[in-house]
Amino acid sequence: MDTDKFSYVYSCDLDINVQLKIGSLEGKREQKSYKALLQDPMLRFSGLYQESCSDLYVTCQVFAEGKPLALPVRTSYKAFSTRWNWNEWLRLPVKYPDLPQSAQVALTIWDVYGPGRATPVGGTTVTLFGKYGMFRQGMHDLKVWPGVEGDGGEPTTTPGRTSSSLTEDQMGRLAKLTKAHRQGHMVKVDWLDRLTFREIEMINEDVDEAIPLLTSSDIVKVPDPQMSMENLVESKHHKLARSLRSGPSDHDLKPNATTRDQLNIIVSYPPTKQLSSEEQDLVWKFRYYLTTQEKALTKFLKCVNWALPQEAKQALELLGKWRPMDVEDSLELLSSQFTNPTVRRYAVARLQQADDEKGKEGTDSENLEDLCTFLISRACKNSTLANYLYWYVIVECEDQDTQQRDPKTHDMYLNVMRRFSQALLKGDKSVRVMRSLLATQQTFVDRLVQLMKAVQRESGNRKKKTERLQALLADNEKVNLSEIEPIPLPLEPQVRIKGIIAETATLFKSALMPAKLIFKTEDGELYPVIFKHGDDLRQDQLILQIISLMDKLLRKENLDLKLTPYKVLATSTK
DSSP: OOSOOOOOOOGGGOOSEEEEEEEEEOSOOOOOOHHHHHHOGGGGGSGGGOSSOOOOEEEEEEEETTEESSOOEEOOOOOOSSSEEEEEEEEEEEEGGGOOTTOEEEEEEEEEOSTTOEEEEEEEEEESBOTTSOBOOSOOOOOOEETSOOOOSSSOSSBSSOOOSHHHHHHHHHHHHHHHHHTTOSOOOHHHHHHHHHHHHHHHHHHSOOOOOOOOOOOOOOOOTTTTSOOHHHHHHHHHHTOGGGHHHHHTOOOOHHHHHHHHHHHTSOTTOOOOHHHHHHHHHTTTGGGGOGGGHHHHHHTOOTTSHHHHHHHHHHHTTSOOOOHHHHGGGGSTTOOOHHHHHHHHHHHHHHHHHTTOOOOOGGGOOSHHHHHHHHHTTOHHHHHHHHHHHHHHHTOHHHHHHOHHHHHHHHHHHHHHHHHHHTSOHHHHHHHHHHHHHHHHHHHHHHHHHHHHHSOSOHHHHHHHHHHHHHOTTTTOOSSOOOEEETTEEEEEEEEEOGGGOEEOSSSSOOEEEEEEETTSOEEEEEEOOSSOOHHHHHHHHHHHHHHHHHHHTTOOOOOOOOOOOOOSOO
Protein backbone atom coordinates (compact mmCIF):
# COMPACT_ATOMS: atom_id res chain seq x y z
CA MET A 1 0.00 0.00 0.00
CA ASP A 2 1.37 3.41 -0.99
CA THR A 3 1.69 5.57 2.16
CA ASP A 4 2.69 8.75 0.26
CA LYS A 5 -0.82 9.30 -1.09
CA PHE A 6 -2.33 12.77 -0.53
CA SER A 7 -6.02 13.75 -0.69
CA TYR A 8 -7.19 17.25 -1.65
CA VAL A 9 -10.52 19.01 -1.14
CA TYR A 10 -11.76 21.88 -3.28
CA SER A 11 -12.34 25.06 -1.29
CA CYS A 12 -15.71 25.52 -3.00
CA ASP A 13 -16.91 22.37 -1.21
CA LEU A 14 -16.08 23.67 2.28
CA ASP A 15 -19.10 25.70 3.41
CA ILE A 16 -17.48 26.85 6.66
CA ASN A 17 -15.80 30.01 7.85
CA VAL A 18 -12.07 30.47 7.58
CA GLN A 19 -10.23 30.16 10.87
CA LEU A 20 -6.67 31.01 11.79
CA LYS A 21 -4.76 30.91 15.03
CA ILE A 22 -2.74 33.83 16.36
CA GLY A 23 0.33 32.47 18.08
CA SER A 24 3.01 34.67 19.62
CA LEU A 25 5.09 37.76 18.88
CA GLU A 26 8.86 37.71 19.11
CA GLY A 27 11.13 40.74 19.32
CA LYS A 28 11.72 43.92 21.30
CA ARG A 29 10.03 47.30 21.02
CA GLU A 30 12.26 50.34 21.08
CA GLN A 31 11.21 53.23 23.31
CA LYS A 32 10.92 56.70 21.88
CA SER A 33 13.49 59.41 22.49
CA TYR A 34 13.02 62.08 25.16
CA LYS A 35 12.45 64.61 22.39
CA ALA A 36 9.47 62.59 21.18
CA LEU A 37 8.16 62.45 24.76
CA LEU A 38 8.33 66.23 25.05
CA GLN A 39 6.51 66.67 21.75
CA ASP A 40 3.83 64.12 22.63
CA PRO A 41 3.43 63.54 26.42
CA MET A 42 0.73 60.90 25.80
CA LEU A 43 3.51 58.50 24.78
CA ARG A 44 4.37 58.24 28.47
CA PHE A 45 1.08 56.42 29.07
CA SER A 46 1.33 54.02 26.15
CA GLY A 47 2.34 50.39 26.39
CA LEU A 48 5.95 51.20 25.54
CA TYR A 49 6.62 52.31 29.10
CA GLN A 50 5.00 49.44 30.99
CA GLU A 51 7.25 47.29 33.13
CA SER A 52 5.73 44.08 31.81
CA CYS A 53 4.62 43.32 28.28
CA SER A 54 2.07 45.86 27.10
CA ASP A 55 -1.54 44.87 26.41
CA LEU A 56 -1.32 44.41 22.65
CA TYR A 57 -4.08 43.07 20.43
CA VAL A 58 -4.14 41.83 16.84
CA THR A 59 -6.62 42.66 14.08
CA CYS A 60 -7.07 40.41 11.06
CA GLN A 61 -8.76 41.25 7.74
CA VAL A 62 -9.00 39.38 4.43
CA PHE A 63 -8.18 41.24 1.19
CA ALA A 64 -8.39 40.33 -2.48
CA GLU A 65 -7.06 42.48 -5.32
CA GLY A 66 -6.44 45.29 -2.86
CA LYS A 67 -10.03 45.42 -1.56
CA PRO A 68 -11.34 44.06 1.77
CA LEU A 69 -13.60 41.02 1.59
CA ALA A 70 -14.97 41.30 5.14
CA LEU A 71 -14.83 43.35 8.30
CA PRO A 72 -11.75 42.98 10.50
CA VAL A 73 -11.77 40.79 13.58
CA ARG A 74 -9.55 41.15 16.61
CA THR A 75 -8.20 39.13 19.47
CA SER A 76 -9.75 39.38 22.90
CA TYR A 77 -8.08 41.18 25.78
CA LYS A 78 -5.24 39.30 27.43
CA ALA A 79 -2.81 40.41 30.11
CA PHE A 80 0.77 39.46 29.22
CA SER A 81 3.57 38.94 31.71
CA THR A 82 6.89 38.02 30.04
CA ARG A 83 6.02 37.49 26.36
CA TRP A 84 3.23 38.15 23.90
CA ASN A 85 1.48 34.83 23.45
CA TRP A 86 -2.18 34.93 22.35
CA ASN A 87 -2.70 31.32 21.29
CA GLU A 88 -6.23 32.26 20.14
CA TRP A 89 -8.33 31.08 17.21
CA LEU A 90 -10.00 33.81 15.13
CA ARG A 91 -13.13 33.03 13.12
CA LEU A 92 -13.11 35.25 10.03
CA PRO A 93 -16.44 36.48 8.61
CA VAL A 94 -15.75 34.87 5.22
CA LYS A 95 -16.18 31.29 4.00
CA TYR A 96 -13.80 29.16 1.96
CA PRO A 97 -15.94 29.23 -1.25
CA ASP A 98 -15.77 33.06 -1.16
CA LEU A 99 -11.96 33.15 -1.24
CA PRO A 100 -10.28 33.88 -4.58
CA GLN A 101 -6.84 32.42 -5.19
CA SER A 102 -5.30 35.88 -4.72
CA ALA A 103 -6.79 36.28 -1.23
CA GLN A 104 -4.41 37.42 1.46
CA VAL A 105 -4.78 38.19 5.14
CA ALA A 106 -3.44 41.41 6.68
CA LEU A 107 -2.46 41.25 10.35
CA THR A 108 -1.91 44.40 12.42
CA ILE A 109 -0.65 44.54 16.00
CA TRP A 110 -2.06 47.47 18.00
CA ASP A 111 -1.16 49.16 21.27
CA VAL A 112 -3.40 51.47 23.33
CA TYR A 113 -2.43 55.12 22.90
CA GLY A 114 -4.57 57.51 24.93
CA PRO A 115 -8.37 57.60 25.36
CA GLY A 116 -10.14 56.00 22.42
CA ARG A 117 -6.95 55.80 20.36
CA ALA A 118 -4.60 53.05 19.28
CA THR A 119 -1.28 53.07 17.47
CA PRO A 120 0.02 50.30 15.18
CA VAL A 121 2.97 48.38 16.57
CA GLY A 122 3.51 46.64 13.26
CA GLY A 123 1.82 44.80 10.42
CA THR A 124 2.33 41.89 8.09
CA THR A 125 0.55 40.25 5.16
CA VAL A 126 0.50 36.68 3.90
CA THR A 127 -1.39 34.99 1.06
CA LEU A 128 -3.90 32.32 2.00
CA PHE A 129 -2.99 30.08 -0.95
CA GLY A 130 0.48 28.95 -1.91
CA LYS A 131 2.06 29.16 -5.35
CA TYR A 132 0.48 25.80 -6.31
CA GLY A 133 -3.01 26.93 -5.23
CA MET A 134 -3.07 24.95 -1.98
CA PHE A 135 -4.43 26.59 1.16
CA ARG A 136 -1.69 27.30 3.65
CA GLN A 137 -1.69 25.24 6.82
CA GLY A 138 0.51 24.65 9.80
CA MET A 139 2.60 27.23 11.63
CA HIS A 140 4.11 30.22 9.83
CA ASP A 141 6.69 32.71 11.07
CA LEU A 142 5.90 36.10 9.53
CA LYS A 143 8.00 39.22 9.51
CA VAL A 144 6.33 42.18 11.26
CA TRP A 145 7.00 45.58 9.70
CA PRO A 146 7.25 48.02 12.65
CA GLY A 147 5.09 51.12 12.95
CA VAL A 148 2.71 50.38 10.04
CA GLU A 149 -0.60 48.61 9.49
CA GLY A 150 -0.85 45.42 7.51
CA ASP A 151 -1.21 46.36 3.83
CA GLY A 152 -3.76 44.37 1.82
CA GLY A 153 -2.81 45.92 -1.51
CA GLU A 154 -1.22 44.22 -4.47
CA PRO A 155 1.71 44.20 -4.31
CA THR A 156 1.73 44.55 -0.56
CA THR A 157 4.18 46.81 1.25
CA THR A 158 4.25 44.54 4.32
CA PRO A 159 5.04 41.03 3.03
CA GLY A 160 5.35 38.50 5.80
CA ARG A 161 7.52 36.06 3.86
CA THR A 162 10.66 37.93 2.83
CA SER A 163 14.39 38.06 3.55
CA SER A 164 16.54 41.16 3.36
CA SER A 165 19.79 39.92 4.93
CA LEU A 166 21.87 36.78 5.31
CA THR A 167 20.80 36.39 8.93
CA GLU A 168 17.10 36.65 8.12
CA ASP A 169 17.61 34.27 5.18
CA GLN A 170 19.13 31.74 7.58
CA MET A 171 16.20 32.19 9.95
CA GLY A 172 13.77 31.62 7.10
CA ARG A 173 15.59 28.44 6.05
CA LEU A 174 15.55 27.16 9.62
CA ALA A 175 11.84 28.01 9.92
CA LYS A 176 11.06 25.90 6.84
CA LEU A 177 13.05 22.97 8.21
CA THR A 178 11.31 23.30 11.60
CA LYS A 179 7.92 23.27 9.87
CA ALA A 180 8.85 20.14 7.92
CA HIS A 181 9.93 18.47 11.15
CA ARG A 182 6.62 19.27 12.84
CA GLN A 183 4.64 17.87 9.90
CA GLY A 184 6.53 14.57 10.10
CA HIS A 185 8.49 14.97 6.86
CA MET A 186 11.78 14.39 8.68
CA VAL A 187 12.99 11.50 10.81
CA LYS A 188 12.79 12.37 14.52
CA VAL A 189 15.86 11.69 16.67
CA ASP A 190 15.26 12.83 20.23
CA TRP A 191 18.81 13.61 21.37
CA LEU A 192 19.66 15.34 18.07
CA ASP A 193 16.37 17.28 17.99
CA ARG A 194 17.02 18.77 21.43
CA LEU A 195 20.47 20.02 20.41
CA THR A 196 19.18 21.38 17.11
CA PHE A 197 16.24 23.32 18.57
CA ARG A 198 18.51 24.81 21.25
CA GLU A 199 20.86 26.04 18.53
CA ILE A 200 17.94 27.50 16.57
CA GLU A 201 16.77 29.42 19.65
CA MET A 202 20.23 30.89 20.15
CA ILE A 203 20.34 32.05 16.51
CA ASN A 204 16.95 33.73 16.87
CA GLU A 205 18.00 35.48 20.10
CA ASP A 206 21.17 36.85 18.48
CA VAL A 207 19.17 38.62 15.75
CA ASP A 208 17.74 41.29 18.07
CA GLU A 209 19.96 42.16 21.02
CA ALA A 210 17.96 43.54 23.93
CA ILE A 211 19.30 46.71 25.57
CA PRO A 212 18.01 47.11 29.17
CA LEU A 213 16.40 50.46 29.96
CA LEU A 214 15.43 51.71 33.41
CA THR A 215 11.80 52.80 33.65
CA SER A 216 9.77 54.07 36.59
CA SER A 217 6.55 52.35 37.54
CA ASP A 218 3.60 54.71 37.50
CA ILE A 219 -0.04 53.91 38.03
CA VAL A 220 -1.92 54.91 34.90
CA LYS A 221 -5.48 54.51 33.71
CA VAL A 222 -5.57 52.27 30.66
CA PRO A 223 -8.44 53.36 28.38
CA ASP A 224 -10.77 50.89 26.72
CA PRO A 225 -10.01 50.92 22.97
CA GLN A 226 -13.57 49.82 22.16
CA MET A 227 -15.35 52.47 24.22
CA SER A 228 -15.79 55.03 21.43
CA MET A 229 -16.19 52.51 18.62
CA GLU A 230 -19.51 51.80 16.94
CA ASN A 231 -21.18 48.55 17.91
CA LEU A 232 -21.93 46.96 14.55
CA VAL A 233 -24.41 44.50 16.03
CA GLU A 234 -26.45 47.22 17.74
CA SER A 235 -26.31 49.44 14.64
CA LYS A 236 -27.58 46.61 12.45
CA HIS A 237 -30.31 45.78 14.96
CA HIS A 238 -31.36 49.44 15.08
CA LYS A 239 -31.62 49.66 11.29
CA LEU A 240 -33.62 46.44 11.07
CA ALA A 241 -35.97 47.52 13.86
CA ARG A 242 -36.59 50.91 12.23
CA SER A 243 -36.74 49.58 8.66
CA LEU A 244 -39.23 51.14 6.24
CA ARG A 245 -40.43 47.66 5.35
CA SER A 246 -41.96 47.25 8.80
CA GLY A 247 -44.04 50.43 8.46
CA PRO A 248 -47.22 48.88 6.96
CA SER A 249 -47.18 45.99 9.42
CA ASP A 250 -46.63 48.29 12.40
CA HIS A 251 -49.58 50.48 11.42
CA ASP A 252 -52.20 48.05 12.71
CA LEU A 253 -50.06 46.52 15.45
CA LYS A 254 -51.78 46.30 18.85
CA PRO A 255 -50.02 45.39 22.11
CA ASN A 256 -51.16 42.63 24.40
CA ALA A 257 -51.98 43.26 28.05
CA THR A 258 -48.40 42.82 29.27
CA THR A 259 -46.92 45.03 26.58
CA ARG A 260 -49.64 47.66 27.12
CA ASP A 261 -48.78 47.87 30.81
CA GLN A 262 -45.11 48.23 29.94
CA LEU A 263 -45.90 51.04 27.49
CA ASN A 264 -47.96 52.83 30.13
CA ILE A 265 -45.01 52.63 32.54
CA ILE A 266 -42.69 54.10 29.89
CA VAL A 267 -45.12 56.93 29.11
CA SER A 268 -45.35 57.79 32.82
CA TYR A 269 -41.58 58.17 33.14
CA PRO A 270 -40.40 61.65 34.22
CA PRO A 271 -38.74 63.79 31.52
CA THR A 272 -35.28 63.32 33.04
CA LYS A 273 -35.28 59.49 32.82
CA GLN A 274 -33.25 58.01 29.98
CA LEU A 275 -34.94 55.25 28.00
CA SER A 276 -33.04 52.03 27.43
CA SER A 277 -32.51 50.70 23.92
CA GLU A 278 -35.14 47.98 24.51
CA GLU A 279 -37.68 50.57 25.67
CA GLN A 280 -36.93 52.77 22.67
CA ASP A 281 -37.47 49.86 20.28
CA LEU A 282 -40.75 49.02 22.02
CA VAL A 283 -42.05 52.59 21.72
CA TRP A 284 -41.04 52.71 18.06
CA LYS A 285 -42.71 49.38 17.32
CA PHE A 286 -46.06 50.56 18.71
CA ARG A 287 -45.73 54.19 17.58
CA TYR A 288 -48.98 54.12 15.60
CA TYR A 289 -50.84 52.74 18.59
CA LEU A 290 -49.43 55.52 20.79
CA THR A 291 -50.54 58.34 18.47
CA THR A 292 -53.77 58.57 20.47
CA GLN A 293 -51.85 59.33 23.69
CA GLU A 294 -50.61 62.91 23.86
CA LYS A 295 -48.31 62.10 26.79
CA ALA A 296 -46.37 59.60 24.67
CA LEU A 297 -45.17 62.10 22.05
CA THR A 298 -42.09 63.25 23.94
CA LYS A 299 -41.09 59.63 24.63
CA PHE A 300 -41.46 58.80 20.93
CA LEU A 301 -39.33 61.75 19.84
CA LYS A 302 -36.60 60.66 22.26
CA CYS A 303 -36.47 57.28 20.49
CA VAL A 304 -35.69 58.80 17.10
CA ASN A 305 -32.15 58.80 15.75
CA TRP A 306 -32.22 62.16 13.97
CA ALA A 307 -28.91 61.41 12.25
CA LEU A 308 -30.68 58.84 10.02
CA PRO A 309 -32.67 60.72 7.31
CA GLN A 310 -35.26 57.99 6.69
CA GLU A 311 -36.00 57.57 10.39
CA ALA A 312 -36.26 61.33 10.93
CA LYS A 313 -38.62 61.59 7.95
CA GLN A 314 -40.92 58.93 9.43
CA ALA A 315 -40.93 60.70 12.79
CA LEU A 316 -41.83 64.10 11.31
CA GLU A 317 -44.63 62.58 9.25
CA LEU A 318 -46.03 60.93 12.36
CA LEU A 319 -45.66 64.16 14.35
CA GLY A 320 -48.47 65.77 12.36
CA LYS A 321 -50.80 62.81 13.00
CA TRP A 322 -50.20 62.66 16.77
CA ARG A 323 -52.88 63.82 19.18
CA PRO A 324 -52.00 67.41 20.20
CA MET A 325 -50.00 67.45 23.41
CA ASP A 326 -50.66 69.59 26.47
CA VAL A 327 -49.07 73.02 26.66
CA GLU A 328 -47.08 71.99 29.75
CA ASP A 329 -45.59 68.99 27.92
CA SER A 330 -44.67 71.09 24.88
CA LEU A 331 -42.19 73.03 27.01
CA GLU A 332 -40.05 69.88 27.16
CA LEU A 333 -39.65 69.99 23.37
CA LEU A 334 -37.95 73.39 23.73
CA SER A 335 -35.13 71.94 25.85
CA SER A 336 -31.62 71.36 24.53
CA GLN A 337 -32.39 67.66 24.05
CA PHE A 338 -34.57 68.41 21.00
CA THR A 339 -32.62 70.28 18.32
CA ASN A 340 -34.69 69.45 15.24
CA PRO A 341 -36.19 72.74 13.90
CA THR A 342 -39.50 71.12 12.95
CA VAL A 343 -39.99 69.70 16.44
CA ARG A 344 -39.23 73.06 18.07
CA ARG A 345 -41.63 74.85 15.71
CA TYR A 346 -44.29 72.31 16.64
CA ALA A 347 -43.74 73.09 20.33
CA VAL A 348 -44.08 76.83 19.72
CA ALA A 349 -47.22 76.24 17.67
CA ARG A 350 -48.70 74.25 20.56
CA LEU A 351 -47.97 77.11 22.95
CA GLN A 352 -49.74 79.50 20.61
CA GLN A 353 -52.65 77.12 20.09
CA ALA A 354 -53.17 76.98 23.85
CA ASP A 355 -53.74 80.73 23.79
CA ASP A 356 -56.44 80.36 21.16
CA GLU A 357 -58.18 77.66 23.20
CA LYS A 358 -58.36 80.06 26.14
CA GLY A 359 -60.11 82.65 24.02
CA LYS A 360 -57.23 85.10 23.82
CA GLU A 361 -56.12 86.80 20.65
CA GLY A 362 -53.40 84.75 18.98
CA THR A 363 -50.73 85.24 16.38
CA ASP A 364 -50.51 83.38 13.09
CA SER A 365 -48.40 80.30 13.83
CA GLU A 366 -46.73 80.50 10.41
CA ASN A 367 -44.86 83.60 11.60
CA LEU A 368 -43.58 81.88 14.73
CA GLU A 369 -40.15 80.91 13.44
CA ASP A 370 -38.68 80.19 16.86
CA LEU A 371 -39.25 80.55 20.57
CA CYS A 372 -37.84 84.08 20.62
CA THR A 373 -40.39 85.31 18.07
CA PHE A 374 -43.19 83.66 20.00
CA LEU A 375 -42.21 85.19 23.35
CA ILE A 376 -41.78 88.66 21.87
CA SER A 377 -45.13 88.38 20.09
CA ARG A 378 -46.85 87.38 23.33
CA ALA A 379 -45.05 90.04 25.35
CA CYS A 380 -46.22 92.81 23.02
CA LYS A 381 -49.80 91.86 23.87
CA ASN A 382 -49.34 91.31 27.61
CA SER A 383 -47.74 93.96 29.81
CA THR A 384 -47.08 91.50 32.65
CA LEU A 385 -45.21 89.10 30.37
CA ALA A 386 -43.33 92.04 28.83
CA ASN A 387 -42.25 93.18 32.30
CA TYR A 388 -40.80 89.81 33.32
CA LEU A 389 -39.28 89.10 29.90
CA TYR A 390 -37.46 92.43 30.00
CA TRP A 391 -35.96 91.91 33.45
CA TYR A 392 -35.06 88.26 32.87
CA VAL A 393 -33.20 89.05 29.65
CA ILE A 394 -31.58 92.33 30.73
CA VAL A 395 -29.91 90.61 33.69
CA GLU A 396 -28.40 87.96 31.39
CA CYS A 397 -27.17 90.68 29.04
CA GLU A 398 -25.26 92.30 31.91
CA ASP A 399 -23.64 89.05 33.08
CA GLN A 400 -19.90 89.46 32.50
CA ASP A 401 -19.13 85.87 33.52
CA THR A 402 -21.32 84.49 30.74
CA GLN A 403 -19.74 86.89 28.27
CA GLN A 404 -16.28 85.50 29.04
CA ARG A 405 -17.23 81.85 29.52
CA ASP A 406 -19.81 81.45 26.74
CA PRO A 407 -19.83 84.39 24.28
CA LYS A 408 -22.31 82.63 22.00
CA THR A 409 -24.96 82.46 24.73
CA HIS A 410 -24.31 86.06 25.72
CA ASP A 411 -24.76 87.18 22.10
CA MET A 412 -28.04 85.26 21.98
CA TYR A 413 -29.44 87.26 24.93
CA LEU A 414 -28.27 90.52 23.34
CA ASN A 415 -30.04 89.56 20.12
CA VAL A 416 -33.26 88.76 22.00
CA MET A 417 -33.16 92.11 23.81
CA ARG A 418 -32.48 93.96 20.56
CA ARG A 419 -35.40 92.27 18.81
CA PHE A 420 -37.68 92.88 21.80
CA SER A 421 -36.78 96.58 21.90
CA GLN A 422 -37.39 96.95 18.16
CA ALA A 423 -40.75 95.18 18.43
CA LEU A 424 -41.85 97.55 21.22
CA LEU A 425 -40.66 100.56 19.25
CA LYS A 426 -42.50 99.55 16.07
CA GLY A 427 -45.73 98.60 17.84
CA ASP A 428 -48.92 100.61 18.26
CA LYS A 429 -49.47 103.31 20.88
CA SER A 430 -50.14 100.90 23.76
CA VAL A 431 -46.96 98.96 22.97
CA ARG A 432 -44.88 102.14 22.87
CA VAL A 433 -46.34 103.15 26.24
CA MET A 434 -45.25 99.75 27.54
CA ARG A 435 -41.72 100.45 26.31
CA SER A 436 -41.73 103.84 28.04
CA LEU A 437 -42.83 102.27 31.34
CA LEU A 438 -40.03 99.70 31.15
CA ALA A 439 -37.50 102.49 30.64
CA THR A 440 -38.97 104.34 33.64
CA GLN A 441 -38.68 101.17 35.73
CA GLN A 442 -35.02 100.83 34.76
CA THR A 443 -34.34 104.44 35.78
CA PHE A 444 -36.15 103.91 39.09
CA VAL A 445 -34.11 100.78 39.89
CA ASP A 446 -30.85 102.52 38.94
CA ARG A 447 -31.65 105.37 41.35
CA LEU A 448 -32.33 102.86 44.12
CA VAL A 449 -28.98 101.19 43.43
CA GLN A 450 -27.15 104.52 43.64
CA LEU A 451 -28.98 105.24 46.88
CA MET A 452 -27.90 101.90 48.40
CA LYS A 453 -24.29 102.47 47.30
CA ALA A 454 -24.29 105.84 49.03
CA VAL A 455 -25.64 104.28 52.23
CA GLN A 456 -23.04 101.48 52.14
CA ARG A 457 -20.24 104.03 51.80
CA GLU A 458 -21.51 105.81 54.91
CA SER A 459 -19.31 105.20 57.95
CA GLY A 460 -20.86 104.25 61.26
CA ASN A 461 -23.11 101.56 62.65
CA ARG A 462 -26.41 100.24 61.27
CA LYS A 463 -28.49 102.84 63.10
CA LYS A 464 -26.51 105.69 61.59
CA LYS A 465 -26.79 104.18 58.12
CA THR A 466 -30.54 103.76 58.57
CA GLU A 467 -30.88 107.43 59.43
CA ARG A 468 -28.85 108.30 56.35
CA LEU A 469 -31.15 106.12 54.21
CA GLN A 470 -34.27 107.81 55.55
CA ALA A 471 -32.76 111.24 55.02
CA LEU A 472 -31.87 110.51 51.40
CA LEU A 473 -35.34 109.13 50.67
CA ALA A 474 -36.97 112.22 52.18
CA ASP A 475 -34.77 114.59 50.13
CA ASN A 476 -36.95 115.34 47.11
CA GLU A 477 -34.34 117.63 45.55
CA LYS A 478 -31.48 115.09 45.26
CA VAL A 479 -33.15 111.67 45.21
CA ASN A 480 -36.84 112.35 44.68
CA LEU A 481 -38.17 108.88 45.47
CA SER A 482 -40.83 109.71 48.03
CA GLU A 483 -43.17 111.05 45.37
CA ILE A 484 -42.94 109.73 41.78
CA GLU A 485 -45.19 109.23 38.79
CA PRO A 486 -47.11 105.95 39.14
CA ILE A 487 -45.24 103.06 37.51
CA PRO A 488 -45.70 99.27 37.60
CA LEU A 489 -43.64 97.62 40.32
CA PRO A 490 -41.04 95.38 38.58
CA LEU A 491 -41.57 92.66 41.18
CA GLU A 492 -45.34 92.57 40.57
CA PRO A 493 -46.39 94.70 37.57
CA GLN A 494 -50.09 94.52 38.49
CA VAL A 495 -49.27 96.84 41.40
CA ARG A 496 -48.59 100.48 40.52
CA ILE A 497 -46.44 102.40 43.00
CA LYS A 498 -46.17 106.18 43.44
CA GLY A 499 -43.45 106.58 46.07
CA ILE A 500 -41.56 105.30 49.11
CA ILE A 501 -42.40 106.12 52.74
CA ALA A 502 -39.02 107.43 53.93
CA GLU A 503 -39.52 107.23 57.70
CA THR A 504 -40.32 103.48 57.58
CA ALA A 505 -37.14 102.49 55.71
CA THR A 506 -34.80 100.21 57.70
CA LEU A 507 -31.67 98.12 57.20
CA PHE A 508 -31.36 94.45 58.18
CA LYS A 509 -28.55 92.99 60.26
CA SER A 510 -26.62 91.37 57.44
CA ALA A 511 -23.24 91.69 55.74
CA LEU A 512 -24.78 93.46 52.72
CA MET A 513 -27.43 95.25 54.85
CA PRO A 514 -30.48 94.89 52.57
CA ALA A 515 -33.11 97.60 52.97
CA LYS A 516 -36.77 97.19 53.80
CA LEU A 517 -38.74 99.73 51.75
CA ILE A 518 -42.49 100.34 51.96
CA PHE A 519 -44.06 101.58 48.71
CA LYS A 520 -47.23 103.59 48.38
CA THR A 521 -49.62 102.23 45.74
CA GLU A 522 -52.29 103.95 43.68
CA ASP A 523 -54.94 102.05 45.64
CA GLY A 524 -53.74 103.66 48.87
CA GLU A 525 -52.28 100.42 50.23
CA LEU A 526 -48.74 99.75 51.45
CA TYR A 527 -46.44 97.26 49.72
CA PRO A 528 -43.29 96.21 51.66
CA VAL A 529 -40.23 95.15 49.64
CA ILE A 530 -36.71 94.01 50.53
CA PHE A 531 -34.15 95.65 48.23
CA LYS A 532 -30.72 94.00 48.21
CA HIS A 533 -27.61 95.22 46.39
CA GLY A 534 -24.37 93.27 46.03
CA ASP A 535 -25.73 89.73 45.59
CA ASP A 536 -26.94 87.67 42.60
CA LEU A 537 -30.56 86.72 43.26
CA ARG A 538 -31.10 84.58 40.15
CA GLN A 539 -30.74 81.34 42.08
CA ASP A 540 -33.20 82.53 44.73
CA GLN A 541 -35.55 83.60 41.95
CA LEU A 542 -35.43 80.17 40.30
CA ILE A 543 -35.98 78.28 43.56
CA LEU A 544 -39.00 80.39 44.51
CA GLN A 545 -40.45 79.96 41.02
CA ILE A 546 -40.15 76.17 41.36
CA ILE A 547 -41.80 76.25 44.79
CA SER A 548 -44.66 78.37 43.45
CA LEU A 549 -45.12 76.04 40.48
CA MET A 550 -45.20 72.96 42.71
CA ASP A 551 -47.73 74.67 44.99
CA LYS A 552 -50.03 75.33 42.01
CA LEU A 553 -49.73 71.74 40.80
CA LEU A 554 -50.49 70.38 44.26
CA ARG A 555 -53.50 72.68 44.62
CA LYS A 556 -54.91 71.21 41.39
CA GLU A 557 -54.76 67.82 43.12
CA ASN A 558 -56.53 69.28 46.19
CA LEU A 559 -53.31 69.24 48.23
CA ASP A 560 -52.89 72.59 49.95
CA LEU A 561 -49.64 72.83 51.91
CA LYS A 562 -50.54 76.34 53.14
CA LEU A 563 -47.46 77.84 51.48
CA THR A 564 -47.02 81.57 50.97
CA PRO A 565 -43.92 81.83 48.76
CA TYR A 566 -42.67 85.38 48.36
CA LYS A 567 -41.63 86.77 45.00
CA VAL A 568 -38.04 87.43 43.96
CA LEU A 569 -36.84 89.43 40.96
CA ALA A 570 -33.19 89.84 40.03
CA THR A 571 -32.61 93.26 38.47
CA SER A 572 -28.84 92.85 38.20
CA THR A 573 -26.11 90.25 38.65
CA LYS A 574 -25.00 91.96 41.88
